[in-house]
Amino acid sequence: MTHTNPPTIEASENSEWLQKIAFQVKAEYKLPGLWIGCAEEGKIVASVAIGDRKQGGGFPARLQDRFPIASLSKPVTATLFAILKEKGLIRY
Numbered sequence: 001m002t003h004t005n006p007p008t009i010e011a012s013e014n015s016e017w018l019q020k021i022a023f024q025v026k027a028e029y030k031l032p033g034l035w036i037g038c039a040e041e042g043k044i045v046a047s048v049a050i051g052d053r054k055q056g057g058g059f060p061a062r063l064q065d066r067f068p069i070a071s072l073s074k075p076v077t078a079t080l081f082a083i084l085k086e087k088g089l090i091r092y
Contacts, residue, residue: 008060015046022048033061
C-alpha cells in the first residue's frame with residue numbers, strides 16, 4: 001500500500017471556497033501542484049497554492065510562485081475578446 005502525504009497548502013484569508021476548487025482541479029487533472037486566484041475589480045481577493053512546484057515533490061507551491069503557462073496567452077486573450085464581443089461590450 002502506497003502512503004501519500006496530503007498536499008501542502010498556502011492560502012489567503014477568506015479563501016476556503018477557493019481551496020475546495022483547487023483540490024478538485026488538482027485531483028481531476030492529476031497535477032503536482034497549482035496556484036489559483038480570484039480577482040475582483042483588478043485586485044486579487046483570494047488565492048491558494050497547493051501541492052508541489054515540480055513533479056516528484058520536494059518544492060512546496062507558495063503563493064508568490066510563478067508557474068509557466070507555455071504559449072497560452074494568445075488563445076486565452078482571444079477567448080476573452082470573443083466573450084466580450086458576444087456580450088456586446090466591445091466591437092471588432
